[in-house]
Amino acid sequence: MTGTPLSRSEAKDLTRRRLIRAAFAILDEEGEAGLTTVKVARAAGIAQSSFYVHFKDRQDLLRALGDQAGERLRATMREARRRAHETPDDGERHRDTFRIPLEAIRRHPELFRIGLRARHDPSSPLQDFAVESSAAYRAHLAADLAAMGFPTGTERDRRRLEMIADGINALTNAMAVGHLEGRYPDLEEVVDVLVAFSKGYLWLLRPPRRPLSETE
Amino acid sequence: MTGTPLSRSEAKDLTRRRLIRAAFAILDEEGEAGLTTVKVARAAGIAQSSFYVHFKDRQDLLRALGDQAGERLRATMREARRRAHETPDDGERHRDTFRIPLEAIRRHPELFRIGLRARHDPSSPLQDFAVESSAAYRAHLAADLAAMGFPTGTERDRRRLEMIADGINALTNAMAVGHLEGRYPDLEEVVDVLVAFSKGYLWLLRPPRRPLSETE
DNA sequence: AATTTCACCGATAGTACTATCGGTGAAAAA
DNA sequence: TTTTTCACCGATAGTACTATCGGTGAAATT
Numbered sequence: 289m290t291g292t293p294l295s296r297s298e299a300k301d302l303t304r305r306r307l308i309r310a311a312f313a314i315l316d317e318e319g320e321a322g323l324t325t326v327k328v329a330r331a332a333g334i335a336q337s338s339f340y341v342h343f344k345d346r347q348d349l350l351r352a353l354g355d356q357a358g359e360r361l362r363a364t365m366r367e368a369r370r371r372a373h374e375t376p377d378d379g380e381r382h383r384d385t386f387r388i389p390l391e392a393i394r395r396h397p398e399l400f401r402i403g404l405r406a407r408h409d410p411s412s413p414l415q416d417f418a419v420e421s422s423a424a425y426r427a428h429l430a431a432d433l434a435a436m437g438f439p440t441g442t443e444r445d446r447r448r449l450e451m452i453a454d455g456i457n458a459l460t461n462a463m464a465v466g467h468l469e470g471r472y473p474d475l476e477e478v479v480d481v482l483v484a485f486s487k488g489y490l491w492l493l494r495p496p497r498r499p500l501s502e503t504e
Numbered sequence: 505m506t507g508t509p510l511s512r513s514e515a516k517d518l519t520r521r522r523l524i525r526a527a528f529a530i531l532d533e534e535g536e537a538g539l540t541t542v543k544v545a546r547a548a549g550i551a552q553s554s555f556y557v558h559f560k561d562r563q564d565l566l567r568a569l570g571d572q573a574g575e576r577l578r579a580t581m582r583e584a585r586r587r588a589h590e591t592p593d594d595g596e597r598h599r600d601t602f603r604i605p606l607e608a609i610r611r612h613p614e615l616f617r618i619g620l621r622a623r624h625d626p627s628s629p630l631q632d633f634a635v636e637s638s639a640a641y642r643a644h645l646a647a648d649l650a651a652m653g654f655p656t657g658t659e660r661d662r663r664r665l666e667m668i669a670d671g672i673n674a675l676t677n678a679m680a681v682g683h684l685e686g687r688y689p690d691l692e693e694v695v696d697v698l699v700a701f702s703k704g705y706l707w708l709l710r711p712p713r714r715p716l717s718e719t720e
Numbered sequence: 721a722a723t724t725t726c727a728c729c730g731a732t733a734g735t736a737c738t739a740t741c742g743g744t745g746a747a748a749a750a
Numbered sequence: 751t752t753t754t755t756c757a758c759c760g761a762t763a764g765t766a767c768t769a770t771c772g773g774t775g776a777a778a779t780t
Binding site: 450452491 | 533534535536537538617620621624625626627628660663664666667668670671673674675677678679681682687688693694696697700701702703704705706707708
C-alpha cells in the first residue's frame with residue numbers, strides 16, 4: 289500500500305508538485321479569486337504556513353505556474369510541427385492543421401481555460417504569459433501561411449496575414465470551448481467547419497487575375 | 505460654474521450613476537479583483553459606507569452592472585437590425601453585417617472587454633450574463649444564416665449552423681480586440697478579412713450538385 | 721553515536737476589505 | 751415654522767487572507 293520510502297528531497301519535490309497541481313485545479317475551477325495560499329496548501333495536504341517553504345510568496349507560485357504552462361505549450365507546438373511533417377501532404381494534412389491543436393487543448397483543458405481567461409484579465413499575473421503565448425502562436429501561424437504562398441511584400445500584406453492567423457486562432461479556440469462545454473461533441477465535425485472557414489482565406493491565394501501588365 | 509440646484513432624489517440618482525460609471529471604469533482597468541467598495545466609493549466621491557445607501561451589497565452592484573450592460577447590448581442589437589434593414593441588399597449589406605457589430609464594440613470598448621473577460625471567469629458574478637449574451641448572439645446569427653438558406657433539417661445541420669455562428673462571433677471578437685489594441689487600426693481592412701472568411705462558409709450554401717435523382 | 725539540517729507545524733501580527741451603526745444637517749413635508 | 755426624512759459621514763466590528771516566527775522530529779551528515 290505505502291510505496292517506496294522517499295528521500296527528503298524527493299518528498300519535498302513531491303509536495304511542490306502537489307501544490308502546483310492543486311493550484312492549477314483551483315485556478316480552473318474557481319478562477320484567480322479563489323487561488324489563496326490557504327486553499328492551495330489545504331488541497332496539497334500541508335499547513336498554510338508551509339506553503340512558504342516552497343514559494344517565496346503568492347506571486348512566486350504564479351510565476352511557477354506560468355513557467356510550467358509555457359513549457360507544456362512549447363512542447364505541444366514542437367509535437368504539432370513534428371506530426372504535421374510526418375503527415376502526407378494531401379487533404380489529411382490540411383485537416384491535421386486544425387485537428388492537432390484541438391487535440392492538444394483536449395489533453396490539457398484546464399491550461400487552455402486558464403490561458404483563455406488570463407488573456408484579457410488585467411488583474412491576472414498570468415496575463416503577460418497569455419498575451420505572449422497568443423502572439424507567439426499568431427506569429428507561428430502567420431509564418432506557415434507565408435510559406436504557403438501568401439504575399440508578404442507590403443506592410444498591409446503582413447497585417448492581413450496576421451489578421452488571418454489571429455482569426456484562425458480565435459476560431460480554433462471558440463470551437464474548443466464549444467467542444468469542452470459539450471456543445472460540439474464530435475471533433476471531426478469541428479474540423480469540417482474549420483476547413484470550411486479556411487476555404488475563405490485560401491481563396492485570397494488564388495492566382496492573380498491581372499498578370500502584372502497594367503501601369504500601376 | 506455650479507449648475508442648477510438639484511432636488512434630493514436627483515442628487516441621489518446622480519451619485520448612483522457616478523458609482524456605476526466608476527465601477528465600469530475600475531472593472532475595465534483593474535479587473536474583477538480591483539472592484540472594491542472602497543475604490544468605487546472614492547472614485548465616485550463619497551464615503552465607503554455611503555456605498556450601501558445605493559446598493560444592498562457588492563453583489564447588488566454587480567447585478568446592476570449586468571442589467572445596464574444587458575440593456576445596452578439589446579439596444580445595440582436592435583439598432584443593428586434596423587440599420588441592416590435600411591441598407592440596400594448589395595455587397596454593402598454583407599459588409600455591414602460585420603461592420604455594425606465592430607462599430608458597436610468600438611463605441612463601448614469597456615463593456616466589450618468586461619464581457620469578454622467574464623465569459624470564461626467562474627469567479628465573476630457577471631459570468632452568467634456574459635454566457636447568456638453570447639448564446640443569444642449566437643442564436644441571432646444562426647437565425648440569420650437559416651434565413652439565408654442554410655439547411656436546418658437534421659440535428660447535425662443545426663449544430664453546424666451554431667458552430668458557424670459561434671465562429672463568426674469569435675472572429676468578430678478577435679478582430680475587435682486587435683483593433684482596440686491598435687494592431688488593426690483600419691476597420692475596413694478588418695471587414696475585408698471577415699468577408700474573406702465568410703466566403704468559406706457561404707460556399708457550403710451553393711446549389712447541391714446532385715439534383716435529388718439518385719437512389720439515396 | 722553525535723550533530724546538523726530542514727520540511728513541516730501552530731500561533732500570530734499585519735493588512736485589506738465588507739457591512740453595520742449612530743450621528744448630522746439640509747431638503748422635503750407637515 | 752416645526753417636524754420628518756434621508757443621503758451622507760466617521761467609527762468600528764467582523765472576516766479572510768498574507769507572511770513571519772520559533773519550535774519539533776526525522777532524515778542526512780559527520
